[in-house]
Amino acid sequence: MKEIALLNYSGGSSRILHVSRDELLPSEAALSVFDGNTAQLFADRDPERSLALPPGESAKNWASVERIINRALAVSMGRDGLIAGIGGGVVTDVTAFAASIYMRGCRLILVPTTLLSMVDAATGGKTGFDFGGVKNLVGSFYTAEEVRICPCMLETLPEREYLSGMAEVLKHAMLTPGPGAGGLLDIVASEKDAILARDAQTLERLIPAAVKVKVDIVSKDLREQGIRAFLNLGHTFGHALEAATNFSRWSHGEAVAWGILRSLDLGVRIGLTDKDWADETRHLIADYGFDIVTPQVAPGEIKAAMVDDKKKKDGRLRFVLMKGPGEPVLQEVPEVDLDAVLGIE
Numbered sequence: 628m629k630e631i632a633l634l635n636y637s638g639g640s641s642r643i644l645h646v647s648r649d650e651l652l653p654s655e656a657a658l659s660v661f662d663g664n665t666a667q668l669f670a671d672r673d674p675e676r677s678l679a680l681p682p683g684e685s686a687k688n689w690a691s692v693e694r695i696i697n698r699a700l701a702v703s704m705g706r707d708g709l710i711a712g713i714g715g716g717v718v719t720d721v722t723a724f725a726a727s728i729y730m731r732g733c734r735l736i737l738v739p740t741t742l743l744s745m746v747d748a749a750t751g752g753k754t755g756f757d758f759g760g761v762k763n764l765v766g767s768f769y770t771a772e773e774v775r776i777c778p779c780m781l782e783t784l785p786e787r788e789y790l791s792g793m794a795e796v797l798k799h800a801m802l803t804p805g806p807g808a809g810g811l812l813d814i815v816a817s818e819k820d821a822i823l824a825r826d827a828q829t830l831e832r833l834i835p836a837a838v839k840v841k842v843d844i845v846s847k848d849l850r851e852q853g854i855r856a857f858l859n860l861g862h863t864f865g866h867a868l869e870a871a872t873n874f875s876r877w878s879h880g881e882a883v884a885w886g887i888l889r890s891l892d893l894g895v896r897i898g899l900t901d902k903d904w905a906d907e908t909r910h911l912i913a914d915y916g917f918d919i920v921t922p923q924v925a926p927g928e929i930k931a932a933m934v935d936d937k938k939k940k941d942g943r944l945r946f947v948l949m950k951g952p953g954e955p956v957l958q959e960v961p962e963v964d965l966d967a968v969l970g971i972e
């Protein structure tokens with residue numbers, strides 16, 4: 628096991644580890660929560676101590692949390708017991724939430740198996756599930772003692788899911804200084820072909836660099852009182868696009884990539900974002916195969932979804948915008964500019 632990063636926060640820490648395939652799962656004594664795909668990959672587990680949730684976002688619900696807690700109780704797990712979540716973001720979010728409330732908090736290890744969950748969902752302590760039609764409405768902050776990552780898990784990941792994770796990698800890259808700083812932005816700009824081919828050695832550099840961007844931010848602001856919100860770059864637009872299409876047409880990453888592009892448009896429009904850098908970034912995102920054309924959804928529907936989501940949260944329409952590489956800002960924007968970017972007359 629090799630440490631990729633150490634997430635440090637007031638009251639604790641979380642180790643992000645690069646492991647071999649054999650080191651992915653914790654000991655048999657743990658209760659392991661899988662999804663349909665990962666359960667097949669690790670089929671030799673003790674069935675009493677293994678649970679497979681149905682695949683997809685629909686499993687991110689209270690019923691899944693209840694199943695995990697019931698099973699923990701059935702195997703007489705104590706507070707010092709260990710729950711492991713092995714899968715994509717749905718499994719890691721739900722499992723981490725269950726661990727955060729089981730006996731007021733038990734031990735937790737996360738094993739993300741998609742690029743998206745490796746670079747984002749499993750790191751940083753956000754847990755939760757969807758409720759009342761609102762994504763992540765119920766949740767907690769609860770960090771795993773270890774996050775175990777093996778890039779080998781990406782070998783069989785469907786292409787669309789791999790690309791979905793790449794949108795978050797590109798987002799993290801934009802939050803770093805560059806180009807020329809030798810960081811994530813340089814890796815994604817110069818090694819696109821190897822990244823898209825999932826070259827093992829390239830992934831061994833890409834994933835830690837992407838994880839570290841998140842760890843550096845979350846270590847300073849676990850509970851999102853300030854700078855952690857920068858990780859939502861592209862998400863206000865992207866989430867609205869997903870919601871307007873019932874979370875069925877676009878992958879999360881496709882929606883986020885589209886959202887990042889709209890954030891760049893908005894920043895350029897209000898004179899905040901460096902236009903040349905915005906153009907370069909648009910090309911980079913397009914080079915990774917993301918569709919930069921406006922989706923076939925009525926702009927008014929996207930805006931309505933955005934306003935509805937914000938009303939349910941803090942009621943303010945604020946956006947993460949970029950001045951340039953590594954320079955995010957969070958700000959409210961005039962509605963007329965938002966309308967123009969969305970294409971509302």
Ligand code: GLY
Nearest residue numbers: 747751753855858
């Ligand atoms: N995915 C954004 C965050 O963890 O804050």
